Amino acid sequence: MHPDTATLLAYRDRQLSAVAQREIQLHIAGCARCSAALERLSKEWEHILAEDAAFRRLCAPPRDGLDRVLSAIRERGRAASSTESELKQKIVEQLEVYFGSRIWAVLGGGPASEQGTDLLAKAEPLLTTFIGRRAAAAVVAEIHKGADPRACLDAGVM
Amino acid sequence: MPPLPEATGSRAEEIEREVVRLYGEFAEGMFRYAFVLLANREAAQDALQEAFLRYFMARSGNRSIERPRAWLFRVLRNYLLDQLKASSQRKEVDLAQMRNYPDMRQDPESEFRLEQIVRSLRELLSPRELECFRLRAEGLRYEEIAEVLEVRPGTVGALLARAQKKLRQSSVKPGASGNEQAGYPVPESECPYAS
Numbered sequence: 001m002h003p004d005t006a007t008l009l010a011y012r013d014r015q016l017s018a019v020a021q022r023e024i025q026l027h028i029a030g031c032a033r034c035s036a037a038l039e040r041l042s043k044e045w046e047h048i049l050a051e052d053a054a055f056r057r058l059c060a061p062p063r064d065g066l067d068r069v070l071s072a073i074r075e076r077g078r079a080a081s082s083t084e085s086e087l088k089q090k091i092v093e094q095l096e097v098y099f100g101s102r103i104w105a106v107l108g109g110g111p112a113s114e115q116g117t118d119l120l121a122k123a124e125p126l127l128t129t130f131i132g133r134r135a136a137a138a139v140v141a142e143i144h145k146g147a148d149p150r151a152c153l154d155a156g157v158m
Numbered sequence: 159m160p161p162l163p164e165a166t167g168s169r170a171e172e173i174e175r176e177v178v179r180l181y182g183e184f185a186e187g188m189f190r191y192a193f194v195l196l197a198n199r200e201a202a203q204d205a206l207q208e209a210f211l212r213y214f215m216a217r218s219g220n221r222s223i224e225r226p227r228a229w230l231f232r233v234l235r236n237y238l239l240d241q242l243k244a245s246s247q248r249k250e251v252d253l254a255q256m257r258n259y260p261d262m263r264q265d266p267e268s269e270f271r272l273e274q275i276v277r278s279l280r281e282l283l284s285p286r287e288l289e290c291f292r293l294r295a296e297g298l299r300y301e302e303i304a305e306v307l308e309v310r311p312g313t314v315g316a317l318l319a320r321a322q323k324k325l326r327q328s329s330v331k332p333g334a335s336g337n338e339q340a341g342y343p344v345p346e347s348e349c350p351y352a353s
Contacts, residue, residue: 006318009315054271058268073214155308
């Protein structure tokens, strides 16, 4: 059976599996009709790509495109870093309310070497041990929201 | 309370270098793909920027991206589809606002030619065929195209075969008129020189 056009194109583009590629190769070697069709398709594609060159020449990104991408990345990085720094500061302050500044010796690492969210993740089991699972979850949620977790006490969570 | 240290940023710098390398490899093709879909330079550049920004963010979150080219094109496509959807919902254009936009085109003649090419391609091919053709012309493999368009690789082959057939049928013949010389054919109804 002769391969269809899509298969011949995939063969030309070397996009078939190794087995299929070999099968089509063998078929084409013994089939003048498919061999001619493949040659015609290849020439057509070359012609289309040659025509596409006009489009490629006219359509290019601006010269400062990369600079714009890098500026956007750095701006986003600064914003993320500022948010992370604020979050970390808040977490450190709030955890020290419960455990004092020696908490970092117990947890290992500490504010100097940890991301804010990692600090909170490490401290959550400790909070759970001392004030219970529900209250610890409430404290963590309050810290994320930016509220003072001592409000949890007033709200009667603990 | 102990002082908080500054972030070293070495990881960010490493990813930034990755972005620079990928931009050098793929930005031109991504821009052309975006332009064919949006037909607007500024919007295409914004889309390109967003795709690389998302790549940076994904990598910053320690995400491993095995095939960056397919990933970037897929993210770009999703963004473009969102933009097209949003613009189709904007029924009216504020003409007063439009009049205040400066003409950013450096070479109106080239821009006009470019618009003609894109318009004729859009008239000739279905949206899927157009995307598939553009991605293949930019050198993506069938598997990558399938990943970008979220179809099977077999479908890619069929779309490409149809696209090639349509492009062949309306292709420039030797000795064609001057209006058709550089690139894809211009539909007669769109040709400004048609009598």
